[in-house]
Amino acid sequence: MKKAFLCAVYLFLMLPLFAQIGFDSILFDNKTVFKNGIYSTLEELKYNSPRYPDSELELEKNQDRIYLNTLYYRNSRNTRLKFESSLYATVVEGRLSIFYDNQLNPVFLKGAISTFILNEIVTTTTYMPQNNMGYGYPGYGSTVPVTTSSVEVNIYCLDFATGFISKVNKENLEPIIMRDPVLYSSFKKIRSDANNKKSYPFISQYNTRNPMYIYVLPVIPKSEE
DSSP states (O other): OHHHHHHHHHHHHHHHHHHHHHOEEEEOSTTOOOOSEEEOSHHHHHTTOOSEETOEEEOOTTOOOOOGGGOEEEOTTOOEEEOOSOOOEEEETTEEEEEETTEEEEEEEOSSEEEEEEEEEEEEEEEEEOOGGGTOOTTOSOEEEEEEEEEEEEEEEEETTTOOEEEOSHHHHHHHHTTSHHHHHHHTTOOOOTTSTTTHHHHHHHHHHSOOEEEEOOOOOOOOO
């Protein structure tokens, strides 16, 4: 019985070592540099292992929208191929971009809550009163719909633990911040936050208090010949 207990304790103490045999882990923050390539899933990002290493999407200059059915890429041998996979993220010269809303959006804050800027087209329709050939009266008669479009620049966040992407605001951040009871005690005191200025600081605070790690293959030294 005593021998079995000692064996169990030994295995428990050795688990961290066994876990590191295949992969090492590094802190995921703004200093993290991912491997260049095309990533098809969040899991590939977490393991810093792109499905298409040293590959790059073939995009027009200043192309703002990306559609997978017409997308090509160049692999590590500079061969042009049809892209026939899901697209999650790309890394070009160390710059990480998340694919969302048919756009590649550069990540400017890396961590448990990563953030990026998204340009959104907002369409609004108003109804203007029709003149009725000069016989109408203000406030009466038919109206004509007038549609206008504009571009809004919004900050979005990626919950690196779950992969959930949402616009940064108090309501969307709350389920994430709630995982940290100490931080949440301050966060829930926010009442009115129309411009999200009170919510933004909690992203950095959460990242500091809840570090996220990614896995990398250990560097194997070359044997001397």
